Amino acid sequence: MSEKIPMERHNYDVLVIGAGGAGLRAAVEAREAGLRVAIICKSLFGKAHTVMAEGGIAASMGNVNDKDGWQVHFRDTMRGGKFLNHYRMAELHAKEAPDRVWELELWGALFDRTGEGKISQRNFGGHEYPRLAHVGDRTGLELIRTMQQKIVAMQQQDKKEHGDAESYLKVFAEVTITEVLKESGKVTGAYGYRRENGNELLFEAPAVILATGGVGKTFKITSNSWEGTGDGHALALKAGGNLVDMEFLQFHPTGMVWPPSVRGILVTESVRGEGGVLTNTTGERFMFKYIPDVFKDKYADNEAEADRWYLDQDNNRRPPELLPRDEVARAINAEVKAGRGSPHGGVFLDVSKRIPAEVIKKRLPSMWHQFYELAGVDITKEPMEVGPTCHYVMGGVEVDPDTAAAIGVPGLYAAGEVAGGMHGSNRLGGNSLSDLLVFGRRAGAGAVEYVKGCQSVKVSDASIKDAAERIAAPFKRTGGENPYTLHQELQEITHNLVGIIRTKSELQDAIEKIAAIRKRIENVAVSGDRLFNPGFHLSFDLDNMLLVAESTAKSAIVREESRGGHTRDDFPVMDPKWRSQNNISSFNGKEVVVKQQKLPKMPNELFDLFDIDELEKYLSKEELPNNAGVRS
Template sequence: MPEYERHTYDVVVIGAGGSGLRAAIAAHEAGARTAVVCKSLLGKAHTVMAEGGIAAAMGNLWPDDNWKVHFRDTMRGGKLLNNWRMAELHAKEAPERVWELEQWGALFDRTKDGLISQRDFGGHRYARLAHVGDRTGLEMIRTLQQRTVQLGVDVYMECTVTDLMRDGDRIAGALGYWRESGRFVVFETPAVVLATGGIGKSWKVTSNSWEYTGDGHALALRAGATLLNMEFIQFHPTGMVWPPSVRGLLVTESVRGDGGVLRNSEGRRFMFDYIPEFFKAETADTEEEADRWYDDKKNNRRPPELLPRDEVARAINSEIKAGRGSPHGGVFLDIASRRSPEYIEKRLPSMYHQFMELAEVDITREPMEIGPTCHYVMGGVEVDPDSAASRVPGLYAAGEVAGGMHGANRLGGNSLSDLLVFGRRAGEHAAAYASEIGGGRPVVPDEDVTVGVRTALAPFDSGGAENPYRIQQELQDAMQDLVGIIRREQEMQLALKTIHDLQERSKALAVEGNRQYNPGWNLALDLRNMLLVAEAVALAAMERKESRGGHTRDDFPMTDYDFWGKRNVVIELAGGGAVHLRLQDLPEPPPELAALLEEPH
């Protein structure tokens, strides 16, 4: 076997977004030799695009807020399909994790009393999101990045992991390649933390970047782990729709949290027409009450624009389909007529900038045109709630790549807090696992490295003529049209067939040039993950015959509390690599937590 570059660690974290960096910090502080491996430069991960804030019941503005209310909001927002224990840990630990960022130098916006300010967001009973204007993700990643650098954690930038290596059933390491040179590198490590984010690049209209190709989901599957809830995809209600170049680009929920409203082409605040039974008791039914809520949350109910994202996205979709959309196929998001220009520029500087620069729209003067965009996958690697461990010994997952926490729909702001809470837990437990192993370290099998390298290099001499960019585009079209916001059996069948065809065609992928910084080749390798994950999503979505959260079936429009409300769809790879699916009972919360869910507000 040729000599490859080799590195030995106790914990290798794949991904350098919020959860990856938080995991690396935790593992390092626990005494593990730790490395972070990431596809982009440090500080560019998708977390940087998070805008609104970090949900944490600190109670800085509303002393009545506490972890129990946050837990309740999270579970109800997830349509009760969340792993209750994850939701509990998340609600309890989020405040500590936010203060930790402040301890490391983060500068959040302040209240009048000098505490961390908190803002309103959909589905949250109280103003709860710690934020910095509308660039909270940047603050978070920079703080974690600076902490990582300060601690001296090794970071392998622009390095892609293609396969996890196992010794028997246990994790033994990872195989990757440097994007800069195309040369392979072997990481020998008993513990791997997957922190690779999501899968949104498989949809055409998406807020996600090129990195979001479901690498962690696919690596986990291929290593023998299970995926949970893959049918639940969050379409964020407000993405830009025009110009075409920026279609899908995120428009933060803070616009609505800070007073913005949705209107159709007739000028009507249509969200009042879409309040579901499930949220009726806690949602305002007049504009007057909704407007009073911003200042008096005790005596008024939340505006319907701040219903959970799945509800708002479906409503917008319906308005557009009914012919009441905006000129470029969205609806109007209006904050200009409701807040002063100074307020808007202060609270939403990055939105102001984004619309000015990219659409020549001044959001302090005119409404924005927006529509749903693929944003987040609730589904992910099935993990133990306390330790973030998957079913494969030594393999952990945290953040978007992990499943269970958000149930059928994630509340805005709960992602950044999720990254911190479970990133830390994953890092700590991975370090503990590595330390328990001691001298009995697993060994990376040479033959698996050889096979991994051969597979990765296949596109250079496949003899085929398929263009990776074209395959990706066809996949995006199929997922957008056939496994989008509203789903039907026949369409998903067609999507599956398309995915299988594309998998077949991708055996004949051809790339030009050499291995040095070659995006065509890099994409060819990412495609393998995209296609596998897309197949998992389509299969799971066909299986769940009900509508709930980020999974809406035209042919099964009702939410089924008796059967599907108690089931998770689990995906795993059978022998030979076939995607296999089974149902699994959802863990039930203990009575004291279940009681919280019934509380009216």
């Protein structure tokens, strides 16, 4: 390819990479403050992975049970994360989530309603009260469409006022960003290419917000769409940022297991929230055997009480099917390993015996559809087969909680799944959509404040040349590695060696094998030209996924305990020593390096929200401040 590749040059105040819930919310905030904003979508506008969120958005509006409040939500979030969350993020999230949900209504969202006409809220794993605002089981679609339409509304306003809809807020669809650019230690923009034709793009912008979502495609069985290739995680590492606690991956307990082509597709937790029960092949409702000590006072240990809870939540404990996701995933894994699994290697999840068919179709329409069309199963009549699927990464870019600024990289921000800290070692269902909006808005506001104090930025010709050369490289090699094959090999490694249950020897093996693939990707060659070429696109995704997998494996091998989304066969229990430690990954240009860092200390007023008996289950004596916590 000797012909000159065209390069477009753009200049903005804020560049948002990612057009899911977090990216769009950040863009709205920055535009409302009067800045010029560009939004990068890796796929078409409105297709982001947010669209796949099903169950709902957690916010303590108290519409169904008025005992709910931010303090209760905060407590549940910290418990769910096994006290490894950044307390400040969990606090901001719990306090601001209701405003973010209500604001969606003013932008046109139509949530399901209570009898009084308020936003309805449903039960979900780990949430003490019904807390998830929802639209059937397609809440993510409602969120993404509302945000998309809000962006269009702002563009229409700009057209009225400035004559051009895209003068202040422009969406660049089907663009891959390959590099965040810096000069003298500060962010100056980003470089990438149009997926449609391979033409290159330079964005000069003093602030760049990463909102690129997760890393699921690193794994073989995942609920994530193709976009979940850890782009923002890798961009941040390469720009000098840190990733925090990348060992924590959430395996959602209920993915489809059959047929093979749909393996991993999400079966919403709402199925259990609405009364679905898990059974093994002997018909046993097995979750009663798997209630951990820390949750014994909150979860029913017998069927009668669990069933009564659906009618009277004040006087009964919750069914154990609604334990946090890490607990349920491990339980399913154990049942299958013990030979009590379903024919296709999962367990049974059944709503048909508890809920009338018409109610199932109304409350869980896309689940009905999904099983009927893809598996030939009618969930109103028969049970589903389900098993764990890689769903969410709790780890992510280390940020300042209030502004979402990436630590160590002036001008870089991160919000949503790509950011770390908020969910600790395990995320509660419903806390992701609210996270997107709360921290998307904060990242937008953080970038606005930062840009106010900035001069205009300029990217040097040398940086442009380097970035362009990296994009051209895969075409210059011939007879090299096939990117699809390498991707499959990486997925096998992560699935087999860094999966739901881990051991030291396997992790060591994984680290060596990932390093070997890293060598081989230097040799990736792609056929064809730059016109919409998926092999070419994958070669960049692959580079990102490898960095993420390396960070995950290296963090997992040092954390010698089991907590949340990190289970070590050789260290099967929580260790209070590790409760106070974050694993911080950085990149030295050659490999990922992991070091430990102490968690920030929670202020006393937040300690006081907990019962001291509960705190003692997680924290060592030295960590508990004097007189903190309430003795019941």
